[in-house]
Amino acid sequence: xxxxxxxxxxxxxxxxxxxxxxxxxxxxxxxxxxxxxxxxxxxxxxxxxxxxxxxxxxxxxxxxxxxxxxxxxxxxxxxxxxxxxxxxxxxxxxxxxxxxxxxxxxxxxxxxxxxxxxxxxxxxxxxxxxxxxxxxxxxxxxxxxxxxxxxxxxxxxxxxxxxxxxxxxxxxxxxxxxxxxxxxxxxxxxxxxxxxxxxxxxxxxxxxxxxxxxxxxxxxxxxxxxxxxxxxxxxxxxxxxxxxxxxxxxxxxxxxxxxxxxxxxxxxxxxxxxxxxxxxxxxxxxxxxxxxxxxxxxxxxxxxxxxxxxxxxxxxxxxxxxxxxxxxxxxxxxxxxxxxxxxxxxxxxxxxxxxxxxxxxxxxxxxxxxxxxxxxxxxxxxxxxxxxxxxxxxxxxxxxxxxxxxxxxxxxxxxxxxxxxxxxxxxxxxxxxxxxxxxxxxxxxxxxxxxxxx
Amino acid sequence: xxxxxxxxxxxxxxxxxxxxxxxxxxxxxxxxxxxxxxxxxxxxxxxxxxxxxxxxxxxxxxxxxxxxxxxxxxxxxxxxxxxxxxxxxxxxxxxxxxxxxxxxxxxxxxxxxxxxxxxxxxxxxxxxxxxxxxxxxxxxxxxxxxxxxxxxxxxxxxxxxxxxxxxxxxxxxxx
Numbered sequence: 001x002x003x004x005x006x007x008x009x010x011x012x013x014x015x016x017x018x019x020x021x022x023x024x025x026x027x028x029x030x031x032x033x034x035x036x037x038x039x040x041x042x043x044x045x046x047x048x049x050x051x052x053x054x055x056x057x058x059x060x061x062x063x064x065x066x067x068x069x070x071x072x073x074x075x076x077x078x079x080x081x082x083x084x085x086x087x088x089x090x091x092x093x094x095x096x097x098x099x100x101x102x103x104x105x106x107x108x109x110x111x112x113x114x115x116x117x118x119x120x121x122x123x124x125x126x127x128x129x130x131x132x133x134x135x136x137x138x139x140x141x142x143x144x145x146x147x148x149x150x151x152x153x154x155x156x157x158x159x160x161x162x163x164x165x166x167x168x169x170x171x172x173x174x175x176x177x178x179x180x181x182x183x184x185x186x187x188x189x190x191x192x193x194x195x196x197x198x199x200x201x202x203x204x205x206x207x208x209x210x211x212x213x214x215x216x217x218x219x220x221x222x223x224x225x226x227x228x229x230x231x232x233x234x235x236x237x238x239x240x241x242x243x244x245x246x247x248x249x250x251x252x253x254x255x256x257x258x259x260x261x262x263x264x265x266x267x268x269x270x271x272x273x274x275x276x277x278x279x280x281x282x283x284x285x286x287x288x289x290x291x292x293x294x295x296x297x298x299x300x301x302x303x304x305x306x307x308x309x310x311x312x313x314x315x316x317x318x319x320x321x322x323x324x325x326x327x328x329x330x331x332x333x334x335x336x337x338x339x340x341x342x343x344x345x346x347x348x349x350x351x352x353x354x355x356x357x358x359x360x361x362x363x364x365x366x367x368x369x370x371x372x373x374x375x376x377x378x379x380x381x382x383x384x385x386x387x388x389x390x391x392x393x394x395x396x397x398x399x400x401x402x403x404x405x406x407x408x409x410x411x412x413x414x415x416x417x418x419x420x421x422x423x424x425x426x427x428x429x430x431x432x433x434x435x436x437x438x439x440x441x442x443x444x445x446x447x448x449x450x451x452x453x454x
Numbered sequence: 455x456x457x458x459x460x461x462x463x464x465x466x467x468x469x470x471x472x473x474x475x476x477x478x479x480x481x482x483x484x485x486x487x488x489x490x491x492x493x494x495x496x497x498x499x500x501x502x503x504x505x506x507x508x509x510x511x512x513x514x515x516x517x518x519x520x521x522x523x524x525x526x527x528x529x530x531x532x533x534x535x536x537x538x539x540x541x542x543x544x545x546x547x548x549x550x551x552x553x554x555x556x557x558x559x560x561x562x563x564x565x566x567x568x569x570x571x572x573x574x575x576x577x578x579x580x581x582x583x584x585x586x587x588x589x590x591x592x593x594x595x596x597x598x599x600x601x602x603x604x605x606x607x608x609x610x611x612x613x614x615x616x617x618x619x620x621x622x623x624x625x626x627x628x629x
Contacts, residue, residue, distance in 0.1 A: 146553065146557060166571050177593050197581040197582065198584060199582075200585060200588060201593060207510055209497070211510050216571075431495060
């Protein structure tokens with residue numbers, strides 16, 4: 001395998017390359033931004049229509065109380081886990097290769113959570129009553145039910161979002177100081193000056209920075225696991241057939257990491273091209289990322305099989321009927337597409353020739369996420385269409401265009417936030433890449449010369 | 455006697471460390487070793503060998519923040535549940551511990567993270583004003599040593615910096 005990064009790359013060059021990304025991206029950047037804005041327009045139009053007309057236009061009904069909104073909410077929550085994986089877990093494991101790519105993965109975490117949060121509001125319908133979920137004493141003596149996983153969700157996601165934003169910000173402070181020192185005028189200069197807090201890279205600052213970053217990383221790992229376990233509890237703690245399964249929390253966490261890793265591959269390819277990051281987002285790093293994704297895909301497949309097996313060999317006939325319904329009923333094409341995209345397609349990633357083939361990886365990673373989105377939809381829609389009581393058996397329910405429009409637009413919203421972030425803030429961590437280069441050159445200095453390095 | 459600042463820039467980290475070691479060993483009159491700062495574009499934990507061990511107290515903030523967050527959550531939730539008027543329990547535990555653990559845990563983390571951040575700002579002295587001498591090269595690829603000493607000490611410090619191949623020495627203007 002080649003080098004993750006060239007050790008002879010000059011530190012000043014690293015600053016120059018990354019700072020250039022804040023100024024002159026390729027034209028493709030503006031095309032992506034324009035498409036994203038158009039997609040957001042579709043979502044805003046659909047939401048305004050739904051808001052003015054009522055929730056009926058979403059085509060949700062009494063048995064199908066959760067539609068695409070909640071499926072997509074889970075999808076976006078799941079997507080957010082990749083940032084934690086790359087920044088926190090791999091940081092604790094001293095995996096150096098994460099350094100050039102963790103910043104955008106962290107940004108992905110933040111923006112995925114912000115997108116997921118919107119779906120709670122959209123799903124509520126009565127937006128003006130969102131404060132009901134907040135714990136506060138009021139004149140009607142109504143408190144949230146603290147034993148409900150839905151209230152846990154509110155706490156967990158708020159904690160995860162605020163902690164992720166802080167983690168992203170703390171990790172960016174040294175880079176913001178670089179931006180402050182190199183950008184000479186305008187609103188950006190003011191923004192970086194304020195946000196860098198007067199960072200000068202003193203030994204005292206670095207010492208405290210190291211401990212702070214490590215501490216927040218240690219908090220984020222159990223937090224990320226708890227967030228998706230709690231989201232899984234929204235389902236697993238109910239009595240719906242197919243949902244009341246002990247393996248749901250680890251299954252959700254694995255699915256989250258899986259979709260997050262696939263999204264990192266997609267964004268890796270985009271950023272590498274748009275911002276000309278070929279020196280930093282290298283093929284050997286992609287190879288490691290692809291192998292990680294493959295491993296997580298296999299864990300997800302295993303947990304999927306466990307879920308099926310526990311239903312199949314269990315004594316809950318309704319849950320078994322539900323599983324058969326998924327595989328043979330009107331949702332069967334989507335169910336099998338989920339299996340194909342989630343478990344069969346990633347087998348390609350095991351072959352070396354595909355592990356660094358960027359166009360193929362780009363397409364495959366998108367399909368992996370289609371599979372992961374279908375997984376979430378297949379948890380929700382067939383379960384509501386074939387519940388315990390025959391009156392719930394509404395097999396022909398199909399989400400309206402309003403629902404599809406909002407889901408479609410959410411991808412634009414995420415892309416818009418993400419691309420604006422990458423244009424305003426450095427999406428490659430300059431100081432960590434310098435550390436990587438420094439440690440590699442030190443290692444080379446102390447290593448006897450051998451043929452076939454790495 | 456008035457004190458002035460001196461900033462020496464180095465290309466090589468080893469040279470900067472050697473300069474610090476020599477300054478520590480030289481016991482220069484009119485200069486306190488605690489008035490020396492190393493500025494670098496990346497983190498160098500090795501520098502602690504020559505600068506001496508300095509305490510990091512961020513973890514105490516973390517401990518206090520996490521405990522406060524957890525306790526706050528538990529008492530908020532438990533006091534709400536203990537209010538019979540708002541929630542009729544029908545024979546179930548008034549304060550059920552297993553489900554309350556979840557929110558306690560979440561707020562434990564939230565408190566820990568927020569107060570760690572606060573601790574970081576306090577312990578690092580941030581937000582901070584710009585030092586009297588600063589070079590943008592420090593955020594690029596050079597190592598800076600900022601010292602503060604009496605007029606009489608500056609000459610000796612300059613000699614040491616020059617000996618260790620300082621690329622540039624900046625001196626604060628006299629008052």
